[in-house]
């Protein structure tokens with residue numbers, strides 16, 4: 275919580291059905307109208323049928339003879355409720371809103387951890403943090419944990435990633451399975467900087483990815499991962515954008531990233547690839563923006579930092595305008611992409627495919643798990659664990675909390691004392707889930723001495739020993755609620 279960014283109060287988590295078209299009235303960006311064009315004569319229904327029939331029948335798109343490209347975009351630190359398509363009236367997100375109109379929007383998506391590296395490890399392995407072993411930034415994903423990129427690579431895809439933050443640098447293990455992993459950080463230029471702030475601006479990420487797209491020669495489909503870090507402080511908004519959102523720096527950064535996404539999607543369309551590319555846009559975690567006293571993220575597990583957007587545009591625009599209300603999880607994205615692309619999924623994952631939800635067949639509800647060890651590791655406080663179902667949030671803390679999301683979507687009125695039986699039931703489910711995960715838990719990978727030294731010089735306490743003392747339920751200790759002011 276070293277950095278504090280001045281923000282205005284965001285709107286609360288919406289529980290009512292939201293309009294499919296963004297109500298923000300924001301004009302489309304300069305490139306917004308270009309990226310989703312179908313070549314004349316291209317039958318739109320062909321990829322639609324391939325993909326949807328694949329998802330519905332259990333036969334993937336591969337079986338149908340066509341494998342779509344996959345573009346997975348992570349907009350770091352993006353709160354769902356700051357996107358126009360999610361109901362934010364002051365949003366300037368025409369490209370994300372268009373993705374929502376032309377694709378499927380998941381209204382309630384929960385990240386398992388509001389920290390960049392652990393959350394991306396979950397996104398790219400479909401495992402909860404105790405099972406992939408990365409519980410904090412600066413740790414390293416173990417070499418035996420299967421990754422989504424490896425799955426696609428193994429299925430004959432060309433794989434590439436372009437990341438905007440040192441936190442996701444290749445030395446932390448997420449590069450496995452990618453033919454190209456662009457993590458272009460010149461650390462000597464950041465001497466003395468907080469390692470969590472080392473980044474490249476989104477225009478460089480977008481340009482590098484566009485160049486890769488232009489130069490690629492492979493006839494194989496691609497799996498491309500783009501990561502924009504601009505919504506994460508410190509803000510590096512280009513001068514031309516700074517004056518557009520006075521007093522609303524977060525919205526301004528989002529508008530900037532939205533424009534870059536529009537630019538990349540236009541490049542995709544310009545090369546005739548839009549029609550056969552599955553586009554998925556999401557985030558690793560939200561941002562406190564002052565809710566619950568938290569400016570940034572990582573310290574708490576409230577929806578302000580654990581609810582993220584998820585937009586899925588199918589090839590050919592199938593299911594355009596669909597909104598899914600059921601609870602979904604970041605760990606579900608990998609299996610969903612696999613199902614839609616016809617790539618055989620791994621077994622034993624924490625996530626599950628949401629292809630049925632996309633096809634209009636709601637799945638039986640499963641709760642969503644979240645955790646943060648950040649207050650424990652860095653602030654001598656208790657770790658926090660949360661379990662959410664469709665209507666409630668339970669938080670395991672020295673003073674447990676319970677929220678009724680239908681009545682209180684902002685999680686501001688703790689009902690734990692008055693609804694003791696409900697709290698006990700959710701605590702029981704959470705305890706069982708954590709116990710099962712601990713059985714299959716992995717430690718983070720040991721860090722090579724040279725890399726550890728490098729990380730220490732950057733301020734990371736790298737190494738598995740840092741997990742000592744992490745038990746569930748957490749021992750009585752300082753409640754993070756009482757420490758936020760610090």
Ligand SMILES: [Zn+2]
Pocket residue numbers: 350351389390391506558559
């Ligand atoms: Zn992040």
